[in-house]
Amino acid sequence: MICPHCQENxxxxxxxSYTCSKCHKAFxxxxxxxxxRLHDARFLRVATKLTDNGRMKITESQLWFALSRKTLHSVRGPGSGVPSAIGCVAFGLPVGGGLGVAGVAIGGEGYILTALGALLVVGAFIAAVGNVRDGRKRYDTLPLSPFREQAMARWKFAYGELPPGVVDDATLRRTPRPERPRAALLCADLAVxxxxxxxxxxxxYGVEIAxxxxxxPNDVPVVVLHDAGAIGSVQVLAxxxxxxGRRVVDAGLRPRVVMHAPGAVVAHGTAPEPGAIRRLRAAGTLTSEELMWLLDGWWxxxxxxxxxTLLKAVSAVLERVTDPGGDPDRRKAEALGFLTWPDAGRA
Known part of the structure; x- marks a missing residue:
């Protein structure tokens, strides 16, 4: 290992004991x-790239997915022409499970999403992955909680703070709300x-995030940001x-964007309730292929x-929603959801 302090091998x-015997400094x-197989140089290099040298903020969960990219295993969803297996494909930089720390309960529909459930799903899906078919050695990736304990906590212990631009997943709870919001953004994933x-x-944008x-908040348009999965898709309807009577804009990740994209993370879990698929079919916003993909348990x-990419996409939606003189064609497109994510395939 190259010492991050003296640059010696x-x-x-x-x-x-996490101490270099040549310069006697702790890492x-x-x-x-x-x-x-993380070391300080790679940890900092990935964090620096993701944050654009600290100019953009990212959360611990987002950094974890980036650091885990090479240990995640490539698969495709149904119909891709590639043999399916439990695993994921990095969504440009890695995109893996873990839907956040906050749960969401939508009206009386009972669609409840909790961080614990999401993390368990992700941990199980990652733990189940075997070696890649080409025989190359791959290591299991760290579940999110041990990652914080073994990497984030160690980093803060050694250097006193997280790398520039990296914030904790609960930052929203310390963010002031606009006094008179022009719109609201609903996102069940606390990390996002x-x-x-x-x-x-x-x-x-004068937006309150919940x-x-x-x-x-009352009496403002609502933008719903969600995963490409059955729960997220039904969430908008709920x-x-x-x-x-409220304007509700679907700004979520669409199945069609990720189900065949070589740069999309897909996870395979439990098949959704048939009632959820029937409701989505009745809504008419998803294709038959998308519905089958969801029914097979992919998300x-x-x-x-x-x-x-995510920040750019959300900003584009909010610019339209908060613009009182918005393009009517764009308003019409909102009924079909946020269909195009910039550079989704290469993100």
């Missing part, structure tokens, strides 16, 4: 002590909501039922999308 026996990450809050979305329907989490 230090053998394992020469770096006991944060021991490659042999974590399954991602915190990412948007840390990048001044509330102040730039993780539950109950926390939304919000419209819970808020009759793609929002938190793993490339941060820069």
């Amino acid at each position: 230090v053998l394992y026996k020469e770096r006991p 944060a990450l021991e490659p042999r002590a974590n399954s991602l 909501a915190s990412f948007l809050a840390a990048n001044d979305i509330p102040a730039r 993780t539950t329907v109950q926390a939304l 919000v419209r039922d819970a808020l009759p 793609s989490p929002l938190v793993g999308a490339r941060p820069a």
Whole structure:
């Protein structure tokens, strides 16, 4: 390992107790002590690239997906022409499971999404992945909680703070709300909501970000940001039922964007309730192929999308929603959802 302080090559026996024997300075990450084989130089290099040298904020969860990219295993969803297996494909920079720390309960529909459930799903899906078919050695990736304990906590212990531009997943809870919001953004994933809050979305667009329907402000348009999955897709319909007469914009990740894209993370889980699929079919916003993809249990989490692409996409939607003189053609397109994510295939 190259010592992050003196830049000398230090053998394992020469770096006991997370300390370089040549410069006698402590470092944060021991490659042999974590399954991602992380060391300080790579950790900082990835964080610096994702944050554009600290100019953009990202959350711990987003950094985890980026650091995990090489340990995640490639698969395709149904109909891709590639043999299916449990795993994921990096969504440009990695996009993996973990839907955030906050749960969402939508009206009386009972669609409840909790961080614990999401993290368990992701942990199970990653843990189940075997070696890649080409025989190359791959390591299991760290579940999110151990990652924080083994990497984030170690980094803060060694350097006193996270790398520039990296914030914790609960940043939203410390973000001031606009006094008179022009719109609201509903995002059940606290990590994504915190990412948007840390990048001044509330102040730039006069938008209040909430993780539950109950926390939304009254009498303003609502933008719903969700995963490409059955739960997220149904969530939009449930919000419209819970808020009759309100303008509700579907700004979520669409299945068609990720189901065949070589740069999309897809996870395979439990098949959704048939009632959810029937409701989505009746709504008419998804194709038959998308519905079959969802019915097979595939989904793609929002938190793993490339941060820069996600921020650009959400900003574009909010610019339209908060513009009182918006283009009527764009308003019409909102009824079909946010169909085009910039550079989605290359993100």
